[in-house]
């Protein structure tokens with residue numbers, strides 16, 4: 001059996017390359033070693049793990065991740081513990097993980113999801129009502145504002161008030177701290193997070209975490225004291241949930257799950273929306289086709305009308321393909337010897353799917369660096385060829401909500417306003433925390449209005 005290809009650079013050099021230029025790190029090693037290679041990406045342990053990007057291998061990995069051969073352990077994701085705590089979907093494993101998913105999934109599907117459509121459109125209209133022809137708009141800040149409001153409402157049912165405003169500020173500050181490539185070092189190298197006083201990064205993270213926790217625990221206590229069976233937000237549902245023995249979730253469980261959903265649910269979608277706005281406004285033919293499709297919508301005030309549009313869907317997919325916000329799946333662990341891509345893998349080995357490399361494969365996506373939504377109209381990709389939300393037992397719980405948000409927010413903005421991109425230079429992908437963001441701020445300017453008849457709620 002072949003020996004697993006291993007980059008020659010020392011582990012520390014590889015970790016630095018992975019932190020500061022993950023796209024180059026993955027592409028370079030893919031070119032040298034192909035579909036599967038060993039990588040030092042410092043994910044919770046100092047051991048290397050395997051990075052795989054071949055669709056059949058991805059399929060095997062994600063369809064066997066609860067079998068005797070492979071598992072999807074949560075403890076290996078401890079790199080995220082400082083952000084989201086321990087008692088949550090991402091860090092739980094096995095039976096506990098399955099049970100928690102059953103609790104958390106329903107609000108992200110079906111009717112519940114549809115109810116969010118109107119909220120998403122209202123939030124979008126409120127935010128864009130503040131845009132003027134005088135002042136450029138920072139796209140990331142605007143998108144973050146929208147997705148934060150959506151997730152705070154969906155998760156907590158929180159609409160306004162002091163606690164809501166403070167949480168919004170604190171969560172943004174906390175994510176911004178690890179948002180730059182340099183800040184991401186704080187996540188990957190835990191000793192840098194040590195608290196050396198109020199002005200050190202570790203001290204600042206602790207202060208923000210303490211205040212966030214205080215607000216979250218206050219909200220949990222108040223809601224426990226005043227249960228309202230009519231509420232459908234995720235916190236209300238989790239408060240009512242019990243296991244077979246009749247035990248509910250503790251305050252700590254609830255806090256950790258809420259932090260997970262707030263963290264995973266807002267920045268990822270904001271980054272994807274920022275990329276979408278960038279591509280649409282830098283490629284005139286894409287914008288033209290999209291506007292032509294939006295023109296056919298008879299009632300742009302009905303958010304569900306954006307969900308069926310095929311070109312808008314293709315634009316969203318191509319955005320998530322070319323720069324997948326989550327570059328990797330969470331790790332899966334080999335439990336029994338298996339063969340993958342012609343290599344024998346022994347128990348204990350961790351494998352991560354490289355979504356980025358999968359989405360850059362020439363054999364699936366000719367000219368992969370080109371933003372071309374038409375590829376999603378010309379052919380169908382299997383869930384193991386196009387997988388922005390991963391797969392298997394850890395497939396993103398927010399996938400449907402994120403796609404909903406992308407379509408409704410983009411559809412609403414584009415059918416209301418005429419905008420111009422102000423960036424002169426191309427924007428490239430770079431690390432933002434554990435996600436793939438932009439290497440520069442993206443600025444747009446309002447130059448006109450398409451549909452003044454659209455109501456803007458106050």
Ligand code: HEM
Nearest residue numbers: 090264265268269272326329330389390391394396398402
């Ligand atoms: C464009 C936006 C998003 C992208 C690209 C994305 C991508 C991903 C990916 C790739 C995974 C790992 C799947 C795997 O290992 O197979 C994941 C997991 C997860 N995502 Fe998302 N996500 C997005 C939005 C959201 C939203 C809106 C939420 C919540 C409201 C969310 C919550 C989660 C959670 C809780 C997990 C862990 C699931 C588990 O371990 O069982 N994500 N996401």
